[in-house]
Amino acid sequence: MSGWGETNVKESSWGKDPEPTPIKKESSWADEPTETIKMDQLEKEIKEIKKHPHLAEVEHDVQVTLADSNDIYHSVSTFEDLKLKEELLKGVYAMGYQKPSKIQATALPLLLADPPKNMIGQSQAGTGKTAAFSLNILSRINIAQKTTQALVIAPARELARQILDNLREMGKFTQVVTSLAVPGAIERGEKVSAHVVVGTPGTVMELIKKRQLDVSKIIVFVLDEADSMLDQQGLGDTSVRIKNVMPKTCQIVLFSATFPDHVREYATKFAVNANTISLKQEELSVDSIKQFYMDCKNEQHKAEILSSIYDLLTIGQSIIFVRTRRTADYLQKRMTDEGHSVSSLHGDFEGADRDKAIDDFREGRSKVLITTNVLARGIDILQVNLVINYDMPVDKDMRPDAETYIHRIGRTGRFGRQGVSINFCHDKRSFEEMKAIESYIGREIIRVPTDNIADIEKILKKEI
Numbered sequence: 001m002s003g004w005g006e007t008n009v010k011e012s013s014w015g016k017d018p019e020p021t022p023i024k025k026e027s028s029w030a031d032e033p034t035e036t037i038k039m040d041q042l043e044k045e046i047k048e049i050k051k052h053p054h055l056a057e058v059e060h061d062v063q064v065t066l067a068d069s070n071d072i073y074h075s076v077s078t079f080e081d082l083k084l085k086e087e088l089l090k091g092v093y094a095m096g097y098q099k100p101s102k103i104q105a106t107a108l109p110l111l112l113a114d115p116p117k118n119m120i121g122q123s124q125a126g127t128g129k130t131a132a133f134s135l136n137i138l139s140r141i142n143i144a145q146k147t148t149q150a151l152v153i154a155p156a157r158e159l160a161r162q163i164l165d166n167l168r169e170m171g172k173f174t175q176v177v178t179s180l181a182v183p184g185a186i187e188r189g190e191k192v193s194a195h196v197v198v199g200t201p202g203t204v205m206e207l208i209k210k211r212q213l214d215v216s217k218i219i220v221f222v223l224d225e226a227d228s229m230l231d232q233q234g235l236g237d238t239s240v241r242i243k244n245v246m247p248k249t250c251q252i253v254l255f256s257a258t259f260p261d262h263v264r265e266y267a268t269k270f271a272v273n274a275n276t277i278s279l280k281q282e283e284l285s286v287d288s289i290k291q292f293y294m295d296c297k298n299e300q301h302k303a304e305i306l307s308s309i310y311d312l313l314t315i316g317q318s319i320i321f322v323r324t325r326r327t328a329d330y331l332q333k334r335m336t337d338e339g340h341s342v343s344s345l346h347g348d349f350e351g352a353d354r355d356k357a358i359d360d361f362r363e364g365r366s367k368v369l370i371t372t373n374v375l376a377r378g379i380d381i382l383q384v385n386l387v388i389n390y391d392m393p394v395d396k397d398m399r400p401d402a403e404t405y406i407h408r409i410g411r412t413g414r415f416g417r418q419g420v421s422i423n424f425c426h427d428k429r430s431f432e433e434m435k436a437i438e439s440y441i442g443r444e445i446i447r448v449p450t451d452n453i454a455d456i457e458k459i460l461k462k463e464i
């Protein structure tokens with residue numbers, strides 16, 4: 001049986017044709033594999049990892065482009081080099097950070113320089129972008145001035161809460177006051193005057209419109225997950241409306257692990273004359289996440305394989321990404337009936353229920369989180385060692401979505417930790433989606449046979 005498997009993926013969703021994927025007979029979900037995963041090769045690789053049990057250095061090449069070629073720029077190697085205020089330095093060390101990660105060492109000298117310059121910063125998932133923009137914010141706040149001076153917007157409620165917690169933790173020895181601006185967090189008519197406001201774009205815009213939030217003194221405006229925040233089919237309009245009411249002089253900071261070409265172009269107009277830190281295409285995802293896929297026979301078989309994985313393995317914590325809310329509900333019921341402690345979180349849930357679901361998972365009360373793309377980005381839970389793409393990510397036009405894939409798998413393997421991701425393919429289409437993504441990110445996704453659960457166990461136990 002060959003059929004579709006003989007043709008290569010010709011089109012990609014991101015407007016750029018990927019390099020043609022060499023046809024590998026053994027990799028088709030439909031073909032009888034002539035060759036499955038090479039266990040000895042994999043074992044060798046795993047042994048290499050085991051030699052380095054500590055966190056891998058969060059190092060990768062980044063490219064720095066200065067807005068002004070006359071500027072002189074040096075990255076730093078310690079937090080002291082940044083000449084941070086004493087209380088901030090104390091906060092950083094209290095969080096257990098010993099030295100800046102690559103993105104922090106590269107971005108912070110540029111962010112902290114005076115006069116402030118805009119920044120478009122890219123670095124892989126889990127490499128410490130939050131601390132980079134948070135330290136800049138905390139350094140710039142004038143405590144004596146009781147007005148909002150920094151605004152951070154992020155695409156999801158859970159991410160906004162996480163950023164706020166991070167800022168509070170880092171700034172706990174300072175007098176900086178912070179406030180959350182997500183649905184239900186601020187009473188009707190209540191004025192917001194915290195030094196730093198972190199929120200989702202819709203709520204922030206509402207607060208501005210209703211004059212509950214005065215943005216006239218804002219000096220730093222951060223868009224986390226900036227490519228998603230600027231997406232013209234999504235949150236882009238609201239982000240632009242917010243930017244248009246910001247003081248013209250405010251420093252605009254855009255951060256993300258991904259900046260597809262069309263968004264990058266737009267980003268340079270949104271944050272003009274920005275210093276830029278960017279990644280090479282082949283460095284978009286980190287090495288410490290081992291990527292696998294499984295051929296399933298059909299939708300039903302996917303659910304069975306999922307059950308087998310969880311019945312068999314003692315997995316720390318894991319996230320299962322699905323395409324629709326219905327699938328999330330179905331899997332949650334099925335897995336709960338099978339005795340697993342599962343949370344589910346998607347757009348049908350209201351504020352308090354969403355908070356409970358993520359808090360239960362964050363604090364380990366539930367071990368499995370089933371979710372849609374709403375949690376694909378930014379969520380930082382270090383214990384997550386497995387991500388399952390039960391459904392491959394697709395964009396609004398149902399084309400393979402490599403950016404979302406990169407963010408989804410980035411929920412594991414945080415800050416140099418090891419992680420595993422498994423993609424489920426169950427038909428020609430999902431297989432092609434996976435292959436297109438593999439080609440885009442330039443990293444091999446290894447096939448794991450579904451017919452031998454013992455093999456799966458062997459592979460995953462070593463990885464997780």
Ligand SMILES: Nc1ncnc2c1ncn2[C@@H]1O[C@H](COP(=O)(O)OP(=O)(O)OP(=O)(O)O)[C@@H](O)[C@H]1O
Nearest residue numbers: 097099100101125126127128129130257378380415
């Ligand atoms: N210098 C540091 N030393 C040790 N740990 C750090 C350091 N900087 C950040 N971390 C930790 O690394 C983890 C990942 O950081 P963070 O969430 O900021 O990543 P990110 O780059 O924003 O990821 P994403 O693209 O997924 O949003 C967090 O748990 C954070 O506390």
